[in-house]
Amino acid sequence: MAPILLWLIMFLCLLISVVKYLMGLILRLTFRGARIRKDYTYQPRVSVLMPCFNEGRTVYQTIESISKSSYPSESFEVIAQDDCSVDDSYEWMLKAQRDFTNIAIRVGRNEFNCGKARTVCNALEHSNAEVIISIDSDCIFHPDAIRELTACFAEPGIGSVGGRVGVSNPNDGIITAIQTMIYYSAFELYKMPENWTRSVCCISGCLYAIRRELLLELEPAIRARNWFGIPVNQGEDRFLTHQTLLRGYGTYINNDALCWTTVPNTLSVLFKQQLRWRRSIVRDFFFTMRTLPQHVWKLHPNTVLTLVLQPLGALVALLVVVTMLTSDPLAWAGPTPLVVYLGIAAVLSWAIKKYSARETLQHPLAFGAYIAWSLASTLFITPLALCTMDSADWGTRTKEQQEVAVGHAGS
């Protein structure tokens, strides 16, 4: 009975994934009604909150890209909040503040390192804008990004809007090439059915716009997030999106609001990033299970299925991979998976070259290596995530942690 259940869940997860990708393709090609009606005349005051931790010079480049925004400069401000970086990030923020005088920039610093989510909340305290845009401090933004995000809030009921995250270093190596294809397919296809029902389950924290009153409503919950008393400072984007949906608002990803992030180019950094994401997924799954009736009652079935089956699929995939490796260890090494993955790679690389030239891949066939990565990822990341739920380590930006005295790098 148990193996049948296992395979049934696995089959359902795969089926739903495939259906979502296919639906995404159909919606993209034919069904324009799936897209939100944007109103570019709607130009509310915007605060761009930029939490920062150990980003170094990148933070300067991020602010520089925002300073080139096409959104009226008098209608937006940047609030850069340093989370006690141990490098020179704060100095770079101050330099940006001095250099880009065409926009309003506030720079602040936490008293102690408290994680991205709480840093956003700290930055929020200095904002009085109608729309809050939280961004990652290692991204480069398209000049129209803010304009595209705010235009979506013209549709009543939309609580959060996300942007499309592209990869700025697609050709650094095999790892970045793989991530480029995954990012592209996720935003351009997988999220489309969720967009259709205005119920995107996870808007990327790289570029996340939310109504001020909603964020204020959620702020106590963000600050209070903990795992048996241990503060949780990861996966705030997933948490915010989930809470937005539960409060009856719609969520949407506007693929015309572009930003580019530098994705991990080494296995160790990628592993840490994926581990952090997996922890968020697992944590979110536990929350969903705990409040399942509320979800079923309030949310779109598509959303509930995604919230339940995506993490369940990760757990079941672990069991399936263990079963496969013990019963038929070389099954994954056959030509069929490789041919399938290379086929997907060929199609995706063509689409990327045609529709997102900036991310054009030099070696798209590197996607074949995703077989090995997905095996390792499924096998190790899920159990490791389950066993390190108490970890507050961000993973990818860890430098020697030390508390920085207030005003040490001062404003």
Added chain:
Amino acid sequence: MPAVETSPTVVKARPPRQSLVHKSVITVYRIFAIVVLYAVLAGVFAYAFVMGFYALNSTWAAPIILSSYDEKSLDFMQKLVISRQTIEDLKVDLTRQQSTLAEMTRQRAALVALDPELQTAIVRERQHDQLTGPQLAALDAQKQTDNARTRAMLVEIHQLEAQIKSDLASGLITKGDAATQLAALNQAEGAYTDSKIADVLLSDTVMDKTTIGTKALDVLEKQAELRSEIAQLDITVSVAEKQLAEDTRQVDRLRDAISTAKQSPYYLNASGSKRLYFAFVPYDNQANAKPGSAIYDCYLNMVLCRKVGTVKQVFLGEEVISHPIFKTQVRGLTILMDLSHPESAKSQTVFLGRKPLLF
């Protein structure tokens, strides 16, 4: 131009300390997590080691437990029974064919013997005809001359009949004399008719004796039929002999096959009453698969090995099985094991010749 400003540094209180319950839960969770993670790590290393070990090791063999109800054994026995039945059927056929062949040979011999007798009779008859034919022809000619002379005399007799009637009418002779004389005349005519009939019959006989008539043709036809029958019998006998030879060869082949099959592990397993222990040996390990080679069984299929028996017999027929670890198709042969520890037959692998890791 928008104002450039610097916000004051945010000062926030640290989060409250954990409650005792939370601390306890987290402690238990961390202990559990550490155990699980080390178990996972150990599992991964063990798995990697097993994979590496079996990728490099070539002395392994995979014990196979064959039951009498095993599908292959049953299939094998079924084929064996069918082969034996075929031999029995062929034997019956052979006996029948041999009898038929003997009968046909006898019949042919009888027909062949008849042919010269018939030929002799024909020759003898022809010689006789050649002898009597001309004599009869001469007699026929003489007879025809006689008949011609008799006919001339009959004309005179007809004149005499008129004389008798005239004498009777004139009362020169009595009625009785007249009747007697007329009767004598009639007898002479009848004798003439008989003589003509005899002449015709004689002509026929002469024709039969001097020319080839239908009777002679009948005899020749009979002779041709006889020879045809002999030729047909020759063909039938030849075919029957070939069939007999083929069936005999088939029986020999089946006997050879059964003899070979009796050397198969499946036959030994299915036919014997004693429990037999077999193992699959990949070709990579064929060098160690020889009678008398030591067999080792190990814990965790790798370590702490002990000798559990020896190789008793090697079967040369190829077998293909799934690799016990990698599940890929492996070609090899089967051995019969003489096990001092029968439970080793249930091990996933055993090792031939030597211990795989020296302990």
